Amino acid sequence: MTKSFADQRLDEATARIRHFLDNERPDTPCLVIDLPTVRDRFTAIRSALPQVGIFYAVKANPTPEVVGLLAAEGCSFDVASPAEIDLCLARGAAPETISYSNPIKKARDIAYAYGRGVRLFVSDSEQDVLALAEHAPGASVLLRILVNSKGSTYPFGKKFGCSPEMATDLLRLAAESGLVPLGVAFHAGSQQLDPNGWDAAIADAALITAKLRAEGVALTTVNLGGGLPAGYLEQPPPLSAYAAAITASVERHFGGLPDDCRAPRVMIEPGRAIVAESGLIRSEVVLVARKSYSDERRWVFLDIGRYGGLAETEGEAIAYPLRTSRDGGPVGPVVIAGPTCDADDVLYQNTCYQLPLELRAGDHVDLLGAGAYTASYSSVAFNGFPPLATHCVR
Numbered sequence: 405m406t407k408s409f410a411d412q413r414l415d416e417a418t419a420r421i422r423h424f425l426d427n428e429r430p431d432t433p434c435l436v437i438d439l440p441t442v443r444d445r446f447t448a449i450r451s452a453l454p455q456v457g458i459f460y461a462v463k464a465n466p467t468p469e470v471v472g473l474l475a476a477e478g479c480s481f482d483v484a485s486p487a488e489i490d491l492c493l494a495r496g497a498a499p500e501t502i503s504y505s506n507p508i509k510k511a512r513d514i515a516y517a518y519g520r521g522v523r524l525f526v527s528d529s530e531q532d533v534l535a536l537a538e539h540a541p542g543a544s545v546l547l548r549i550l551v552n553s554k555g556s557t558y559p560f561g562k563k564f565g566c567s568p569e570m571a572t573d574l575l576r577l578a579a580e581s582g583l584v585p586l587g588v589a590f591h592a593g594s595q596q597l598d599p600n601g602w603d604a605a606i607a608d609a610a611l612i613t614a615k616l617r618a619e620g621v622a623l624t625t626v627n628l629g630g631g632l633p634a635g636y637l638e639q640p641p642p643l644s645a646y647a648a649a650i651t652a653s654v655e656r657h658f659g660g661l662p663d664d665c666r667a668p669r670v671m672i673e674p675g676r677a678i679v680a681e682s683g684l685i686r687s688e689v690v691l692v693a694r695k696s697y698s699d700e701r702r703w704v705f706l707d708i709g710r711y712g713g714l715a716e717t718e719g720e721a722i723a724y725p726l727r728t729s730r731d732g733g734p735v736g737p738v739v740i741a742g743p744t745c746d747a748d749d750v751l752y753q754n755t756c757y758q759l760p761l762e763l764r765a766g767d768h769v770d771l772l773g774a775g776a777y778t779a780s781y782s783s784v785a786f787n788g789f790p791p792l793a794t795h796c797v798r
């Protein structure tokens with residue numbers, strides 16, 4: 405079977421990372437990011453959605469080299485805190501390319517962002533709009549709406565956004581308070597496996613835009629949030645399917661609006677899709693054990709677990725492809741767990757992983773596709789285990 409171009413590129417990335425690990429032998433566990441893959445993923449999204457402003461969601465992987473590379477490529481940034489603003493600016497991003505997309509922020513953090521030149525904010529409540537009017541006078545604001553994130557592996561639930569009716573009122577309030585009401589924002593849920601998963605929210609955004617246009621408030625923008633998926637054990641539909649569905653949705657729902665609203669400026673905020681496939685976590689087997697003489701399943705304990713950066717194994721939502729230093733021999737079923745004394749620190753007991761029967765303490769287990777939401781989620785020192793170290797290869 406011949407491999408696709410994408411598979412070949414991933415193999416090349418894995419080879420570069422393995423080469424680094426074999427030569428440098430860093431302590432495990434560690435995350436290694438292949439920077440050419442980050443550039444490649446960003447470029448692929450930009451080519452698939454050429455009219456769309458791409459704002460990298462920094463929380464997915466705040467490694468300074470990743471942020472610097474994306475800034476140099478002309479990417480914009482979605483940030484959630486003063487520290488993320490400082491990071492982007494220090495790595496060469498212009499303040500005009502930063503969107504403060506977290507609707508939950510302190511007044512002094514808004515003032516700090518404004519002081520550093522940030523002029524684009526996302527909001528979802530009256531208190532926050534009023535705080536923006538006071539501490540970021542004249543700034544642009546997008547109102548985030550609640551959406552149904554069916555099809556997503558990681559739905560955002562009800563924490564962010566407000567009803568379309570309330571968002572309409574708050575955009576009006578923004579205009580009255582001297583802010584620039586820019587448009588509607590939403591997040592269709594992370595690892596969105598349905599290319600049409602944005603459609604209903606785009607329809608809501610167009611309805612709000614039409615309603616306000618009739619009152620003389622012309623919105624110019626729609627922010628489609630994150631959700632573009634990455635490949636794990638399960639492969640999502642190709643990027644081209646997402647680009648086609650999203651482009652068609654915007655045309656369908658906004659196409660009938662008056663001239664000044666029918667072709668909105670579109671923003672998207674990918675996190676996972678830019679960095680996941682660039683990362684490999686190398687871990688070491690701490691122990692292989694059985695729980696009874698009759699149990700066929702072995703327990704494999706790694707030196708990384710839920711608190712060391714594998715938070716997305718909760719509910720076994722994300723299943724990373726695994727490679728071991730014993731691959732090639734006979735395999736058998738395993739439960740995979742982390743090294744801490746926390747009963748929840750079990751990574752996979754329902755997902756059917758089979759690992760080599762020869763696997764021993766000291767062997768390596770590599771987790772592929774691990775560049776997103778790993779290092780940034782690792783705890784500082786739960787049970788004395790240090791946070792996940794990140795290395796980059798060029």
Ligand SMILES: *Cc1c(COP(=O)(O)O)cnc(C)c1O
Pocket residue numbers: 461463464482505506591593594595629630631632673674675676677
């Ligand atoms: C986390 C987040 C993103 C990125 O989501 P992905 O699913 O990783 O693409 C985008 N926008 C906002 C507001 C977020 O909070």
